[in-house]
Amino acid sequence: MAIRIGVIGGGVFGETHMQTFAQAQREGRCELVALAELNEELLAKRHEQFGVRTYTDYREMLAKEELDGVTVVTPDHTHRPIVVAAMKAGCHVLVEKPMDVTVEGCEAMIAAAREADRLLEVDFHKRYDAYHIALREAVTAGKLGRPLYGYAWMENRVEVPRDWWPGWAVKSSPAWFLGAHMVDLFRWLIGGPRGRRVYASGAKHKLKSLGVDTFDCVQAKIDFDNGASLSLDTSWVLPEGFEAVVNQGIRVVGTEGIAEIDSQNRGAEACFAGKTQETMNLGFKLHGQDKWGRPRYTGYGFEAIADLIENIAYLKSGGKIADLQGKYPDGLDGLENTRILCAIHESIATGKLVELEK
Numbered sequence: 001m002a003i004r005i006g007v008i009g010g011g012v013f014g015e016t017h018m019q020t021f022a023q024a025q026r027e028g029r030c031e032l033v034a035l036a037e038l039n040e041e042l043l044a045k046r047h048e049q050f051g052v053r054t055y056t057d058y059r060e061m062l063a064k065e066e067l068d069g070v071t072v073v074t075p076d077h078t079h080r081p082i083v084v085a086a087m088k089a090g091c092h093v094l095v096e097k098p099m100d101v102t103v104e105g106c107e108a109m110i111a112a113a114r115e116a117d118r119l120l121e122v123d124f125h126k127r128y129d130a131y132h133i134a135l136r137e138a139v140t141a142g143k144l145g146r147p148l149y150g151y152a153w154m155e156n157r158v159e160v161p162r163d164w165w166p167g168w169a170v171k172s173s174p175a176w177f178l179g180a181h182m183v184d185l186f187r188w189l190i191g192g193p194r195g196r197r198v199y200a201s202g203a204k205h206k207l208k209s210l211g212v213d214t215f216d217c218v219q220a221k222i223d224f225d226n227g228a229s230l231s232l233d234t235s236w237v238l239p240e241g242f243e244a245v246v247n248q249g250i251r252v253v254g255t256e257g258i259a260e261i262d263s264q265n266r267g268a269e270a271c272f273a274g275k276t277q278e279t280m281n282l283g284f285k286l287h288g289q290d291k292w293g294r295p296r297y298t299g300y301g302f303e304a305i306a307d308l309i310e311n312i313a314y315l316k317s318g319g320k321i322a323d324l325q326g327k328y329p330d331g332l333d334g335l336e337n338t339r340i341l342c343a344i345h346e347s348i349a350t351g352k353l354v355e356l357e358k
């Protein structure tokens with residue numbers, strides 16, 4: 001019973017999705033059937049790389065292909081209609097983070113998933129990082145006592161918003177692009193509380209001067225309904241000489257313990273000829289080879305995407321979506337994430353503390 005997968009959006013991260021499913025296909029776990037991508041040049045390139053059927057219109061792909069699951073890897077603000085259409089076509093869906101940039105968008109996706117009785121998963125890949133899994137097990141076992149507070153940071157080098165997609169970085173922010181990961185990670189580590197109040201600030205200097213009108217940085221303090229609190233630093237203007245494209249980490253303090261993870265520098269550092277010092281987070285995406293020289297991708301970046309296959313396999317074998325609750329980042333996690341991120345942007349716009357509805 002092959003699990004038939006389609007990908008919508010074949011850009012920077014869409015390629016990672018396709019690599020994940022191409023590898024799973026080699027392992028006999030799924031079939032990567034088709035790609036929908038607006039950019040015809042890119043579509044041709046991905047066809048050459050992966051040999052899939054290609055469509056410029058995702059609706060045509062959904063109508064013509066019998067797919068079990070699709071992944072949505074298009075810009076944040078475009079997720080909603082695509083996810084809803086995929087649900088209506090009877091597909092299980094993995095959507096990239098942030099699930100949507102509006103609370104209503106997330107609610108519409110959840111409603112569509114319920115109506116179609118299909119799985120809605122969000123790619124919060126920090127949950128699949130071995131270091132974070134170990135920390136969650138420690139928190140769940142009570143080794144830190146009652147979680148009190150945390151601090152998380154996630155930062156990109158400036159080329160990410162400036163060069164990767166200046167066209168839609170203006171509709172995003174470091175909080176949407178990076179903060180989404182860390183807000184989800186903290187919630188997941190401490191048992192999934194809801195946000196209660198948020199205060200945030202942000203600054204626009206460098207990127208605006210480069211013609212990309214978006215925040216350089218966003219800082220937030222988020223209080224949760226279980227009494228815990230998170231301080232969050234995000235930015236995407238680190239200089240090109242910085243040691244990695246991403247800088248990230250988290251610390252959690254409880255009544256009985258403390259845990260700190262440098263989620264970027266895992267101890268692998270190098271300075272190669274003609275380059276500056278590099279820190280390699282090999283846990284995220286490692287492009288290796290198997291014994292026969294074929295690509296072999298490992299790391300939590302790939303595993304989080306491949307989780308869709310495992311979930312669909314379970315459902316196709318007669319399992320129920322309800323049985324999977326709590327075992328994957330679902331639509332409600334995506335909704336809570338967006339609710340908090342919307343409050344962060346509201347607080348920046350108003351300069352005020354934002355109280356979230358219970």
Ligand SMILES: NC(=O)c1ccc[n+]([C@@H]2O[C@H](COP(=O)([O-])OP(=O)(O)OC[C@H]3O[C@@H](n4cnc5c(N)ncnc54)[C@H](O)[C@@H]3O)[C@@H](O)[C@H]2O)c1
Binds near residue numbers: 057
């Ligand atoms: N989980 C992660 O680590 C991670 C990393 C990078 C990006 N992302 C997320 O992935 C999503 C895509 O990011 P990206 O960096 O790949 O962006 P990108 O701009 O490189 O790629 C998006 C692609 O979607 C295509 N597209 C847009 N509308 C479409 C439509 N209606 N039908 C078909 N194709 C369409 C565009 O032509 C583009 O090629 C975003 O939500 C982003 O936040 C997640």
